[in-house]
Amino acid sequence: MKLDETRRVYSLIGVLGITLMFFLMLVSIAGASPYAYITNYGSSTVSVIDTATNKVTATINVGVNPSGVAVNPDGTKVYVTNIGNSSISVIDTATNTVISTIPDLNSPFGVAVSPDGKKLYVTNSDSYVSVIDTATNKVTATVTVGTDPRGIVVTPDGKRVYVANLYSGSVSVINTATNKVKTKVRVRPSPYGIAVTPDGTKVYVANARNNNVSVIDTTTNTVIATVYVYNPHVIAANPNGKKVYVTGIFDISVIDTATNTITATMPGGFAEGIAVSPDGKKLYVTNSDSHVSVIDTATNKVTTTIKVGDYPMAFGQFISPLSPFANFSASPVEGKAPLTVSFTDKSIRSPTKWKWTFGDGASSTQQNPTHKYSKVGRYTVTLTATNDKGGNTATKTDYIKVVTKSVANFTSSVTYGKAPFYVAFTDTSTGIPTGWKWNFGDGASSTQQNPTHKYSKAGIYTVSLTVNNVVGSSKKTKPNYITAVEKPVAEFSAKPTEGKAPLSVAFYDTSKGSPIKWKWSFGDGKTSTQQNPMHKYSKAGKYKVALTATNNNSSNTVTKTDYITVIGKPVANFTSTVTYGKAPLTVNFADTSTGIPNEWKWRLGDGRTSTFQNFACVYPKVGNYTVSLTVKNVVGSNTVTKTNYIIVIVDAEFSAKPTEGKAPLTVAFTDESIGSPTEWNWSFGDGASSTQQNPTHQYSNVGKYTVTLTAISGNSSNTVTKTDYIKVVTKPVANFTSSVTSGKAPLTITFNDTSTGIPTGWRWSFGDGKASTIQNPIYIYSKAGNYTVSLTVKNAAGRNTVTKTDYVKVTK
Known part of the structure; x- marks a missing residue:
């Protein structure tokens, strides 16, 4: 991101000092037009727009989710409400920096400043308004208003505050003298944005969800007109008092305040912020697409758009006024007594009156006075510049220095410490020095008056300070003044x-x-x-x-x-996770050799080898495998061999088709064993057997038959058994019982299938329109009544149904 003008000035602080920095800031904005301060809700920043050029001149980091904004009457401060962290950021407009944060609010939203700039009024989501003293930035009072207050304005005479209560359908009127609600004005639902005319006679309220704007007479605090605007949101009054601008969901409406009618519309969608320039010629409207639209109020046309931060809101009066901004210079600013100084007014925004105080009791009302200082000292000078729009005061502390020859001396916060450590040095020289040169003894130096220095390395350091002013210079040296020691960091090779x-x-x-x-x-x-x-x-x-x-x-x-690795001749050895199992068998081998080997050679017994220390392998075939491991290092090698270490046996498996049917049932069995068996022993469950690999067998009698296959390969064998695998059936005969047949609703019943003939499918009907295909269901009858229950069972031989009329009786 490009540095704006304010940040460029900040980079000069270390060299020029705070006084020079402030001077440059004021000079840089001489002749400036009003500024617009746009709160960027999504970026947590404020964009500063010069309304003369419509360019963003600064971007200021504030709190989380900034929303509301208000510029004080003299334009020196901007107040920003931060919903996300319930605070208010106070911005100095001269430096475009946050100079204070007001915490501990409750999701603050709307904000307004009193005409004298002494009070700040803030709406909080918890149905109250905070009253803040702008001198101390402290809350001095809280005023209970309606539910979820949003927009807020102060009348030009400063006597009343009007608050739009979003969920109360009302506007609270606060007496600023007592900080109490004087009355509530009933408007339409969802009042949100609010504005007061420059003469203070009318307040306009946007009723966001009721498609209209309420017009309140501030003398009677009654609604005197209602203007139709589709989904109005925020409002701004033209400084000439003749027009009010209202943002809607699709466009911006222009209301004639004399007739309270819409005289024009202009492009512009949903917006949270709208304000008119002090000359009334330009309208600034925030857009949710990270832009601000600038509209010519004479033509009602958008003349330009300005890119700002993410989701700009700027809810409130975000354009600064045109009161003077005081500034001045002087020459010389330092010298021996008596010292004659010429002061030059450099104030902007056309002041017409000036009031100087020179810090020695004297004052002047000239624009560019000359003043003589008779005594040695530091003098603070102030200038108050005013015109008919207001006034502003500039103060420069210790600006004029009337001096004698300085005598150097200094102290420090510590003189001994563990490196790295910081030492704060304090100038205690006499004679009002204006220049300082420190040498810290480690090659570093500083020209600050009271620097803080970091000693990074252990050592004993001599420190010196040279001071000067227009009269002369002086030097103070303190040998072996700072002793720095550091904690050791152990290391070796x-x-x-x-x-x-x-x-x-x-x-x-x-x-x-x-x-x-x-x-x-x-x-x-x-x-x-x-x-x-x-x-x-x-x-x-x-x-x-x-x-x-x-x-x-x-x-x-x-x-x-x-x-340190000291090695001897290795002795080979190993283990494995398994040594016996069905094919395919996965084995994890682990080297357990002693003597610190650094090479390994495995022979797995099936022709394969490996040079990993520890690894996994798969034996896919049945057999006995002899495994050996050879290990070596720089001293020698050693081999261990384990005969028939891994034994892989056959894994028996089979399938059959069909597995169910009427007698006589002919079934084809298929061997699916793993490990290449060479012999097979089948048992069909009806007393018959076979040694074929894939036999066919006929079942003559109805029943359920358990089938067993033993697969043999060499000396290994494996058996698999499938219980009730073959079902030879006849047509089933349906029947059932139940746990109970009567009772009060709700009645839970467990139904039990007692059908014969080996059914393989079930269909229950419970008599209330519900059904189930579970063999033995549990069912709840919710209502009283007599229920007829039926069960249909089936298998490959056929199906059968049994019905029991009024079988279940449920009472209330």
Whole structure:
């Protein structure tokens, strides 16, 4: 995002100081036209538009979901309500920065400033209005109004506040002297936006969901007219008092305040914000597509659109007035007594009167006065510039410095600490210096009067300060003034880190923070306090090494696990998750060798090999498999072989067709075993058997038959059994019983099928229009009555129905 003018000024703060920064800000806006302040609900920002150029000149970060906005009468502050975090942001218009935040409100929305700028009135969602003192930014009173108040305006005489209550269908009228509701004016449902005419005689209220605008006579506080506008939302009055502009859902209506009739419409959809420029020539309307439309009020045509933030709202009076903005300069601003200073008025917006105070008790009403300062000191100067639209005061603290020769001296917040640490230096020089040059002893410097410096490294530092003014300069040096120590950070290296036993290793301390003590632990029970020790490892293994480094500040430890690897000849060994199972068999092999091998060669017994340390493989075929593992490292190699370690057996499986039918029933059986069996033993459940792979068998008698297949491959076999797999049936005969046959509603009954003939399908009818296909259903009768129940059963041989009339009797 491009830096706006305000942020460019801020970048000068460190070099030029706050006084110069403020001066440049005021000069940069000399001759400026009014500004429009657009709250961007979705971006949590305010866009500042120069109405002379219709360009965004600044973007200000405010609170969460800013909505309402109001500019104070002298244009120095903008108040923004933030619904998302229930606060108000106070913006300084000279710097376009948030200078204060008023917290602890309740989803504030509408906002208005009193004509004298001393009070702020804010609508809160919890049916009250907050009254805020703008000098302290504190809530001084709360006024209970209608439900969910939204729009709010103050009459030009400052005596009354009108509040639109969205869900009460009313407008509350507050007496500003007592902060109490004087009366409530009944309007149409959903009053939202509200505006008062410049002469204060009429208040216009947009009734958002009732398609009209109510016109209130402020003398009688009664509705004197109703103007039809489709879904009106927000309202603004032209400064000449002759027109009122109302946004609707599709367009903007122009109401003649003399006749309270619509005289024109112009393009423009749903909007939350609308305001008229102080000269009445331009209308600014927010659009939900992140733009503001500018409309020529003479032609009612859109002349331009301005890109702003996300979902602009600007609910309220968002254009600043044209009262003067005070500013001035002086020359010289520093010198020896007596000092004659020429002041120059640089105020904008055409002031006609001036009031100067020079800080020494003297004052002037000239536009560009000259004043003599007789005594040494710092003087605060103020200028109040006014015209018929209002006034504004500029104050420059300690602006004029009448000096003698300075004598340098300073103090600091601390003189000793752990690096990195900050030291705040304070200038205590006498003689009113105007320039400062610090040297902090570490190569860094500063020209601030009271700098804060970070010492990053341990050391002892000499600090000096040189001060000057127009009379002369002075230097103060404090040798060895700051002592910075830092916590050590332990670190080390070693060479070699791997080898055959016995292994001699050289350790090197690489710690930071200048440690003076060392404590090594080599992982084999041995230690050392040397900075760079040599250590011999006698046995194979992996060793954890730790170093604790200590200085006068503190200590620190670093630990490196399995850092040193001492190896011997490996001894191969392994395990697996399974050694026996049906094909296909998945086996996870795990190396458990000792001696720290770094290479592995597996032979899996079926011609396959692997060089992974740990891996998984699948044995797809039946058989006994001998597995071997060879491991090696720089010392040697070793092999372990496990004969017939993996045993894979056949997995028996079969299917049949058909599995149900009338006697005699001929069934074809199909072997689907895995593992390539070579022999088969079938048992058909009726005493018959077969050794064929895919036999055909005839069942002569009605019944349910359990079939078993044993598949054999070499020395391995596996059996699968399917219970009641074959069903040889006759035509079924339906019958049933139940848990109860009578009772009070609601009555729960469990029905039990007692049909013969091996049915495979069931259809129940419960006599109340409901049915079920469950063999033994549970059913609830909700109403009293006698119910006839029937059951139809079926199988491959046929079907049969039994009906029991008035079988179930349900009473109330």
